[in-house]
Amino acid sequence: MHISEGVLAAPVLISGVAAAAAGCSVGLRKMDFDKTPRVAVMASTFFVASLIHVPIGPSSIHLILTGLVGIILGWASFPAILVALLLQSILFQFGGLTTLGVNCFAMAFPALLCYLIFSKLINGKNQSLAVIAGFLAGFCGVMLAVIIIAAALAISGEQFITVARLILIAHLPVMIIEGLIVTTIVVFLRRAKPELLKGVV
Amino acid sequence: MNKNILCGLSLLISLSLTHAHKINILANVEGSIVYTQVYLSNGDPVKNCMIEVHDPNNKKLLEGKTDQNGEFSFTVPAKTDLKIIANASMGHLAETVIKASELPEIKTVNKTAVKTPVLKTPVTDKKEIDETELRRLLSEVIDEKLHPIARRLSHLERKTISATDVIGGIGYIFGLMGVIMYLRSRRKK
Numbered sequence: 001m002h003i004s005e006g007v008l009a010a011p012v013l014i015s016g017v018a019a020a021a022a023g024c025s026v027g028l029r030k031m032d033f034d035k036t037p038r039v040a041v042m043a044s045t046f047f048v049a050s051l052i053h054v055p056i057g058p059s060s061i062h063l064i065l066t067g068l069v070g071i072i073l074g075w076a077s078f079p080a081i082l083v084a085l086l087l088q089s090i091l092f093q094f095g096g097l098t099t100l101g102v103n104c105f106a107m108a109f110p111a112l113l114c115y116l117i118f119s120k121l122i123n124g125k126n127q128s129l130a131v132i133a134g135f136l137a138g139f140c141g142v143m144l145a146v147i148i149i150a151a152a153l154a155i156s157g158e159q160f161i162t163v164a165r166l167i168l169i170a171h172l173p174v175m176i177i178e179g180l181i182v183t184t185i186v187v188f189l190r191r192a193k194p195e196l197l198k199g200v201v
Numbered sequence: 202m203n204k205n206i207l208c209g210l211s212l213l214i215s216l217s218l219t220h221a222h223k224i225n226i227l228a229n230v231e232g233s234i235v236y237t238q239v240y241l242s243n244g245d246p247v248k249n250c251m252i253e254v255h256d257p258n259n260k261k262l263l264e265g266k267t268d269q270n271g272e273f274s275f276t277v278p279a280k281t282d283l284k285i286i287a288n289a290s291m292g293h294l295a296e297t298v299i300k301a302s303e304l305p306e307i308k309t310v311n312k313t314a315v316k317t318p319v320l321k322t323p324v325t326d327k328k329e330i331d332e333t334e335l336r337r338l339l340s341e342v343i344d345e346k347l348h349p350i351a352r353r354l355s356h357l358e359r360k361t362i363s364a365t366d367v368i369g370g371i372g373y374i375f376g377l378m379g380v381i382m383y384l385r386s387r388r389k390k
Contacts, residue, residue, distance in 0.1 A: 002223065004223065004224075004293055004294045006294050007293075007294045033381065036378050036381050036382055036385075037382075040377070043374045044370075044374045047370050047371065047374060048371065083374060083377060087373055091366040091369060091370050092223070092242065092362050092366060093225075093242075094223050094242075
């Protein structure tokens, strides 16, 4: 899910940086700094998630957890994901410094969308609706990220439909697994600590 | 029909790539041959990966694909800095540069001559083997002997993720959190 350096065209890189910067500044303005530890915990979760490989079939896939970060952090997903991606690119050479903006936007924007769309249902009274919304948040978090990445590659020259379909098929198991993870966490947090699901605002 | 099957196969091959974050490329020169290997961050080889070799003016000198072991080798095309680019599509790209100084002088030895085994050269009188011929044979044998060792070394050179990096990263995040909270607590006073 990390685009390497030297693949994308300059306009895509620049608009990625602009979008990520805008998201981060709004995120930092909306963030309640008394809840910084929560943001740090989610940033570390995201940082480590891409190292967790789930063996499926001949190959293995890794978690992304955009949906989970989104529903717990809301707007603060932007700064959290930026920090995590920066460290991933420095320490593991995943992605790269020039593609940081694009990668950050590709993963933080879906997180934010999941928060905006599903947060009400997840915090609602109806348990079964909350479960469905939780699954969809995990599922769509990955799906939207894939679509944004495919679009970024398409503008820089690769065929959008083929690439998008390829990456979508490859990530289908991740989407389902993350849907289940988010569902479990939502069900647990609704009972144990419902205020964690309200976003960091 | 055949085309469809080929398409399907190439889809399957490239599918395995999308699961990786990063591909790495390593290249080392042995004699007049450059060995490159492309691998994922967990050390698995990248099969059927496009490799392009460029000179400093970005002119493409040659191209090829990695084999089942993620390896690709080629004879040195020219004595310039060689930029080797591995492109596994879908946002995965890696490159490495071999400096001209690491490359041997290009000799126009014809291939059949190189293949001739040592024994078949007429060794009637030891003084008759001229020096250049001897050098060439020696360097050939040494290259052959050193090849497995060079392999081992390049395997050791591979960058994979270590636990220290992971724990270090988490440490950075919490350090940053500490800084933010410290600044906030000062402002509150």
